[in-house]
Amino acid sequence: MGKITIAIDGHSSTGKSTIAKRLAKTLGYIYVDTGAMYRAVSLYALNHGLIDAEGEIDVPALVQKLPQLKLRFVPNADLGISEMHLNGENVEREIRSMKVSGYVSKVAAIKEVREMLVGIQQEMGKDKGIVMDGRDIGTVVFPDAELKLFMTASPETRAARRYKELLDKGEEVTYDEVLKNVQERDRIDSTRTISPLKKAKDAIEFDNGDMGLEEQFERIYDFSQRVI
Numbered sequence: 001m002g003k004i005t006i007a008i009d010g011h012s013s014t015g016k017s018t019i020a021k022r023l024a025k026t027l028g029y030i031y032v033d034t035g036a037m038y039r040a041v042s043l044y045a046l047n048h049g050l051i052d053a054e055g056e057i058d059v060p061a062l063v064q065k066l067p068q069l070k071l072r073f074v075p076n077a078d079l080g081i082s083e084m085h086l087n088g089e090n091v092e093r094e095i096r097s098m099k100v101s102g103y104v105s106k107v108a109a110i111k112e113v114r115e116m117l118v119g120i121q122q123e124m125g126k127d128k129g130i131v132m133d134g135r136d137i138g139t140v141v142f143p144d145a146e147l148k149l150f151m152t153a154s155p156e157t158r159a160a161r162r163y164k165e166l167l168d169k170g171e172e173v174t175y176d177e178v179l180k181n182v183q184e185r186d187r188i189d190s191t192r193t194i195s196p197l198k199k200a201k202d203a204i205e206f207d208n209g210d211m212g213l214e215e216q217f218e219r220i221y222d223f224s225q226r227v228i
């Protein structure tokens with residue numbers, strides 16, 4: 001078989017992107033972190049006064065601005081990763097903040113936001129040879145993907161991982177805040193009407209709560225070799 005499409009979905013902070021990035025590198029595939037795209041739109045809304053003090057989003061105003069948003073993944077050779085640029089500015093760091101995490105699931109529930117981003121994602125993957133991670137990749141973006149994984153772990157395990165990451169980045173945050181955010185995003189992502197987070201029927205469920213990175217990678221690489 002030639003190049004395939006690999007869809008990696010699952011709950012937040014399951015380490016999807018770490019695995020997806022490594023898999024893409026090993027296979028010589030493109031890697032796309034779709035969460036970064038929803039985060040960039042959320043950052044735009046926050047920076048342009050489209051979310052009020054009560055956390056209400058001005059949906060019509062945001063929808064009207066969508067065509068002006070230029071989202072690009074720009075490779076950073078030094079770090080060996082691609083960074084999200086929004087309208088020409090590197091926003092990689094800001095999009096990972098707790099502030100953005102606090103709003104992103106609400107922004108991602110807006111129909112027009114999803115339509116725009118799903119269109120861009122489908123275009124990016126039209127030639128296959130791609131590993132894309134997100135919430136709806138195997139169900140909506142690439143329902144015909146040859147390999148679909150659904151990653152999960154308990155909210156506590158995921159919050160502990162995320163907490164450590166944020167502390168390492170110097171963000172001042174408590175474990176309880178992170179746990180609450182993880183649980184709240186799970187709730188909004190799984191209950192929204194459009195493209196809710198759910199396992200595709202043909203996805204392999206992968207609980208990585210007790211699994212080290214090496215073991216996860218080996219297993220997932222093995223899955224890919226059975227399909228390619």
Ligand code: C5P
Nearest residue numbers: 012034035038104105108134135136185
């Ligand atoms: O993957 P990450 O945790 O960075 O995603 C941030 C948020 O973006 C998720 O909690 C979800 O609300 C939204 N998202 C989505 N669909 C995707 C990717 C992310 O709704 N394909």
